[in-house]
Amino acid sequence: MRLDQSFYERDVLQVAPDLIGKILVRNTSSGISVHMITEVEAYGGTEDEASHARFGKTARNKIMFDCGGLVYVYLIYGMYWMLNIVTGPKDHAQAILIRGVENINGPGKVARALGIDRSFYGENLINSTRLWIEDQHIAKPSIRREPRLGINYAGEPWKSKPWRFHLD
DNA sequence: ACTCGGATTCTC
DNA sequence: AGAATCCGAGTA
Numbered sequence: 001m002r003l004d005q006s007f008y009e010r011d012v013l014q015v016a017p018d019l020i021g022k023i024l025v026r027n028t029s030s031g032i033s034v035h036m037i038t039e040v041e042a043y044g045g046t047e048d049e050a051s052h053a054r055f056g057k058t059a060r061n062k063i064m065f066d067c068g069g070l071v072y073v074y075l076i077y078g079m080y081w082m083l084n085i086v087t088g089p090k091d092h093a094q095a096i097l098i099r100g101v102e103n104i105n106g107p108g109k110v111a112r113a114l115g116i117d118r119s120f121y122g123e124n125l126i127n128s129t130r131l132w133i134e135d136q137h138i139a140k141p142s143i144r145r146e147p148r149l150g151i152n153y154a155g156e157p158w159k160s161k162p163w164r165f166h167l168d
Numbered sequence: 169a170c171t172c173g174g175a176t177t178c179t180c
Numbered sequence: 181a182g183a184a185t186c187c188g189a190g191t192a
Contacts, residue, residue: 041175050175052188060188078185080176097175108176150175171191179183 003133005126008068008087012094015068015087016042017165021141023134024101026114035114036136039100039166041148043084045093050154053093063122064093071123071131073116080108083116085125085133099149100166142168 003022008015024035043051052061052074063072064086072084072095088094099107111117114131125132145162152159 043175052175055189058189074175075187076174077176078174078187082175084175095175099175106177148175153174169192172189174186174188177184180181 001135003125003135005067005069008085008125009089010068010087012042012044012087012092012096013163015085016040016096016163017143019085019096019098019133020143020165020167021136021138023136024098024114025132025134027130028115033114034134035101035104035110037098037101037133039098039105039164041097041099042163042165043095043097044163045088048154049158050148050151051093051095053095054154057093061093064095065091066122068094069124069126071120071125073111073118073121075118076108081111081116081118082107083111083114083120099164144168 019037019040022037026033046053053064057065067090068087070086083098084095086095104110104113143165146164147160148164
């Protein structure tokens with residue numbers, strides 16, 4: 001069953017590990033595809049020097065300042081779309097990067113495989129007809145924690161925080 | 169306006 | 181180890 005608003009409105013560090021093992025559902029004109037989430041990264045609010053929210057609210061990241069359950073999409077290196085889920089209450093500016101799903105490792109490849117692009121910016125996972133996340137009733141997965149990738153520009157302690165979660 | 173560099177991936 | 185490739189953020 002589809003995850004509701006209360007799931008996303010918790011703190012990002014609670015939601016991130018909970019997303020592991022959940023089912024990302026993509027509905028298109030050619031059918032429905034499902035992907036189990038295997039790897040995510042948590043990005044904190046304005047105090048997180050690795051987060052896009054570190055400069056405050058801007059045209060690009062303003063959706064992060066909205067309430068949890070919305071999608072934040074942005075382009076990186078001029079060629080890859082990154083799929084993120086906003087979490088927490090309004091104005092907390094937290095988001096989770098979907099870094100991998102079953103059989104697809106790498107955030108750029110996930111977005112490409114699901115056909116995610118700019119048009120998903122602000123998509124509402126609670127009521128969208130083309131993208132949402134479902135619970136699956138399995139035992140709590142074994143989760144490993146590691147430092148986040150590609151954020152060397154952020155100083156300590158952010159660089160070393162174990163905010164990357166993946167299926168063991 | 170202009171510069172700088174990135175929450176990446178693929179190829180050599 | 182380097183290329184591909186462009187938009188956003190910061191500075192002015």
